[in-house]
Amino acid sequence: MEKKMRKIKNSVLDNVLKKIETGEVKMKPRWYFVLRGILFLMLIIIGLLMTLYLVSFVLFVLHYTGVWFMPVFGIKGIKVYLLSIPWMLVVVGLFFIVLLEFMVKQYAFAYKRPLIYSLLGILVLILFGSFFVFRAGFHQDFFRRAYENKLLFASHMYRQFGLRKFRDIHRGIIKEIRDEGFIIENYLGENLLVIVSSETRLPSGIIFDIGDNVVVLGERDDSVVKAFGVRKIGDELFFDKPFLRKKSHFFMPPMRLK
Amino acid sequence: MSEISDEKIARFVQNGDKEAFGILVKRYESKLTRYAKKFLLNYEDVKDLVQEVFLKAFVNIQSFDYRRKFSPWLYRIAHNVFVNAIKKQKRNPLSFFDLDVFLPHFYHEKAETNIVKDFDARYLKDILDKSLDKLDFKYREPLLLYYFEEMSYREIAEVMHIPISTVGVRLNRGKELLREIYNKLNYGKENA
Numbered sequence: 001m002e003k004k005m006r007k008i009k010n011s012v013l014d015n016v017l018k019k020i021e022t023g024e025v026k027m028k029p030r031w032y033f034v035l036r037g038i039l040f041l042m043l044i045i046i047g048l049l050m051t052l053y054l055v056s057f058v059l060f061v062l063h064y065t066g067v068w069f070m071p072v073f074g075i076k077g078i079k080v081y082l083l084s085i086p087w088m089l090v091v092v093g094l095f096f097i098v099l100l101e102f103m104v105k106q107y108a109f110a111y112k113r114p115l116i117y118s119l120l121g122i123l124v125l126i127l128f129g130s131f132f133v134f135r136a137g138f139h140q141d142f143f144r145r146a147y148e149n150k151l152l153f154a155s156h157m158y159r160q161f162g163l164r165k166f167r168d169i170h171r172g173i174i175k176e177i178r179d180e181g182f183i184i185e186n187y188l189g190e191n192l193l194v195i196v197s198s199e200t201r202l203p204s205g206i207i208f209d210i211g212d213n214v215v216v217l218g219e220r221d222d223s224v225v226k227a228f229g230v231r232k233i234g235d236e237l238f239f240d241k242p243f244l245r246k247k248s249h250f251f252m253p254p255m256r257l258k
Numbered sequence: 259m260s261e262i263s264d265e266k267i268a269r270f271v272q273n274g275d276k277e278a279f280g281i282l283v284k285r286y287e288s289k290l291t292r293y294a295k296k297f298l299l300n301y302e303d304v305k306d307l308v309q310e311v312f313l314k315a316f317v318n319i320q321s322f323d324y325r326r327k328f329s330p331w332l333y334r335i336a337h338n339v340f341v342n343a344i345k346k347q348k349r350n351p352l353s354f355f356d357l358d359v360f361l362p363h364f365y366h367e368k369a370e371t372n373i374v375k376d377f378d379a380r381y382l383k384d385i386l387d388k389s390l391d392k393l394d395f396k397y398r399e400p401l402l403l404y405y406f407e408e409m410s411y412r413e414i415a416e417v418m419h420i421p422i423s424t425v426g427v428r429l430n431r432g433k434e435l436l437r438e439i440y441n442k443l444n445y446g447k448e449n450a
Contacts, residue, residue, distance in 0.1 A: 012291075012305060013283045016312045020276050025313050030272075033321040111419045112412075114362040 044103050051096040051126050056133035058089050060140070061161045064187065066171030066215040066233075073201060073217045073229040080168045080217060086161055097122060163188060170194070170216040170225055171233075174208060181227065184214060194218070194225045201229035208232065264328035271319050279319075282328075283312050289407065290336055296402050297340050299391055307343055311336045330409070330416040337399070337417050344395070356396060363423040382436060389439045397432035400425055 019025045062068040062085070070081035101119050104110045110118040133139075139158075145151040146158035170192055172184035181196040194216050196202070208214065208230070218227040264285065270278040290311055294304045301307070314335050322331050383405050390398055403409045403417060411429075415422045 012287050012309050012312065013280060015309055016283050016316070017277075017280050019313060020279065020316060025317055027271075027276075027319055028317055028321075030320040033318075105419075108416070111359075112415050112422055114421050114423065115360045116362065 040103070040106070044100065047096060047100050047103065048125070048129075051093060051100060052129045052133055054089060054093045054096060055126055055130035057139055057157075057161075058086060058093060059130055059134040060143070061086055061089075061164075063134070064140075064143070064162055064171075065164055065166065066169045067166070069171075069215045069231055069233055070169060070217060072231055076228060077217055080166075084166055084169060089161070097126060167220055168217055168228075170218070170220065172214065172216075174210050174212045174214060177208070177210060182208060184216065190223065192216075192220070192223050192225050194227050194230065196227050196230065200227045203231060206232055265324045265326075268319060268322055268328050269324040271316070272322070272324065279312075279316055282315075282332075286312075286329075286332060290332075293333070293336060293402060293407060294340060296387075296390055296406065297399060298343060301343065301347075307339055308336075311339050314339065327413065329407075330413040333403070333407070333409075333413075333417040334419075358396075358424050358427055359420045363421075363427045382433070385436050385440045385443075388443075389436060392439055393432060393435060397428055397435060400428045401432045401436075404429055 059068075065084075067081060067084040070077040070084070073080075097119075100122050101115070104118050104122065105115060142151055142154070143158045143162045146155035146162070149155065151158065165188065170184065170186055172186035172192065174182050175185050175191065176183040178193070181194045184192050184194055186192060195218075200218075213233050215231050215233050216225055216227050217229045218225045262281075264282060267278050267281050271282070287308065290308045291304060294301070294307055298304065298307070311332070315332055318335070322328065386401055386405060390402075393401070399418060400414050403414045409417070411422050411425045414425045418425070420428075
């Protein structure tokens with residue numbers, strides 16, 4: 001009876017040792033965990049790079065198309081801005097950030113502290129990193145290559161988002177000054193007559209000149225835009241320090257310039 | 259071998275001494291069985307689960323860093339096995355996300371003694387034992403690890419993969435719930 005009781009009591013120990021001895025369960029080698037750790041870290045780095053790429057692409061698209069500058073025109077500008085943001089890309093970017101957070105929280109440094117800290121850390125890293133990538137001008141060059149069909153990846157994405165047409169947002173270079181306003185050539189190579197009236201919001205003390213880079217908020221009818229607001233955006237905003245690129249601040253499709 | 263630390267024994271196992279693993283099983287079998295019984299409640303195959311914990315520990319022993327404490331590492335495996343068992347039962351849905359792990363809390367381990375000042379701590383283990391089924395998982399587990407397994411906040415955080423401050427908050431809230439249960443029980447007795 002006592003022997004039987006001891007046997008029952010030790011059944012976990014006996015079973016475990018038996019399975020180990022017979023080789024039913026085998027110890028995973030150390031290199032397996034090292035490799036798994038490295039792969040997991042690589043996955044995080046790849047996820048981080050993809051998120052950086054995506055968020056910086058959103059910044060590029062917003063800036064290139066002129067959407068970026070809309071909030072300076074007040075409530076109407078903010079409304080247009082919110083309606084023009086490529087939300088699909090933003091949602092995908094947010095998904096990547098959440099995914100990164102889930103991966104990072106496997107590490108003790110993340111889970112031992114409130115998760116908001118690691119999430120904020122990721123957000124700051126992504127925002128600063130994306131801004132750096134955006135300023136570096138990679139997307140500008142990729143877009144140029146996509147337009148020339150020389151980009152090996154994502155050329156459709158660059159064309160789809162970079163050549164988007166907006167009803168209210170017009171970014172371009174002033175080609176001609178007229179009595180009623182001016183003519184701009186937008187990033188699609190189209191000439192648009194921008195009508196400036198007394199109701200148009202203009203920055204005080206700024207004189208517009210041929211060659212100025214401007215963004216216009218106003219409804220377009222054919223090739224005429226009734227300007228609600230005009231802002232000179234100039235080269236100085238983001239592309240004034242060409243530390244990685246030496247080309248013009250924004251690419252104009254060459255075929256349409258002719 | 260009784261004076262040798264768990265970590266050293268785990269190191270022996272890592273170096274190929276498979277039999278040394280038996281010592282770890284002997285040391286932790288009753289503890290893990292108790293933990294499983296109190297954590298899972300009414301679960302029939304506790305012994306199978308404890309066995310599964312040890313087998314997983316053996317399979318993954320090379321991932322254990324012998325410079326750290328062995329018990330939180332083993333209890334983490336146990337936590338995962340038990341949580342999976344609960345998920346399989348589907349009777350006790352576990353919350354996927356808790357806000358208390360997300361936001362910071364200002365809580366210090368040393369402040370613990372003041373929290374139960376009007377509640378006799380000597381009875382706490384006894385009440386906890388009797389009221390486990392009335393407590394939510396997220397409060398039950400830290401209380402079990404703190405009072406029965408005598409783990410520190412840091413070790414509990416390691417087992418549950420939650421912030422250290424959240425351990426404090428959950429213990430605090432868990433004790434408050436226990437006090438309410440205790441008061442109800444006493445009220446019931448007085449009325450009987």
